[in-house]
Amino acid sequence: MPAILLAGPAAEPITLAEAKIYLRVDHDSEDALIASLITAARATVEALTRRVLIDQGWRIVRDAWPASGLVAAPVNPLREITAAHVVDAAGEEIELALDAFALDTARLPGVIRVARGALPAPGRPLAGIAIDVIAGHGASADHVPSPLIEAVRVVLAHFYEHRDVPGPGAAFPARLDALVAPFRVARL
Template sequence: MQDEILTRTVPPSKPVVTLSDVKLDLRVDHDFEDTLIQPLIQAATEYLEAPSGVLGKAFLTQTWKLSTRGPDSDCRIYIPVTPVQSIEAISYFDSDNVEQTLTISDFHLYGDENWAYLIPKDDIEWPELFDRLDALTITFKAGFGSSETDVPETIRQIVRLIVTHWYTNRSAVNLGTIATEIPMAAESLISLNRKGWVY
């Protein structure tokens, strides 16, 4: 795997599931526990979402920067957060360690919700790079879309199932038995939606 620095620069503008949707699942019709439920939604999303979540995908539109030493032996830069919506900028440090920019239209973006990579078009080559970890930086947008309805319903359902479970089971131990940290229904949906291998 190539050395890389991955940073989210712009988070999603809203949660992938709404507070009202979750409260409907919980049959909660008051506002007293909103401050408890909202962090549970955030925690469930972080448990699932890229780059380190169990699904390994971005949900709602967000902006990331990927810095790397350069392309692999196939002249590709693999992008670890998917699905990639667009490439916003490509910059690099040239052989004199001076920052330069590349033309986005000179590159092809290939991929789907499980994998993505950037490669130069025919007759275009990657420039000579200075030897540093952040020699090449790609700024990109990832996620299924800007609306929660753009996100597959199975993914949104996983978030709701986990939040409902955590809300109902406030600790790891329930009535003298070890409670399941993630409900079986959510585990099944996670298996169906988990990101496939990239490299």
């Protein structure tokens, strides 16, 4: 069940100014590099934890409605459903009522309960269902757990210090695993 990014975060978990202080950089000549490393560090922490840090819009694509009526969210923490549709045999999108879905956001991964029998079957065999969701800890870094913010800093510093290392580069610091381990979302 793939998930497609519709809208990335409105902000990064740390600002350029915060990153420069953390890296002890007091000039502006590497601002573009540091800004791109912040994004790469956030994406790395998201991949390591299977969590979205700052709210993002995602589309969950399915071929058919699950027999169990439960859809495990591939992006977490799940916050809300913003839209859903099925594609009919003619290729037209049919909007679905959001009250046909219920969210369990207390568990990780989050679960979407689908009202079985109340929704039309897709008219094509592949990718006929789309559920648009918002996932993340909140709209700003204020809602992200502090160990995950620190993990972004650790990865940022690692990327900055090892940017000239060819190949796979140096291993991440051991403390990174200690920071992210409690926040990893298990795969179902």
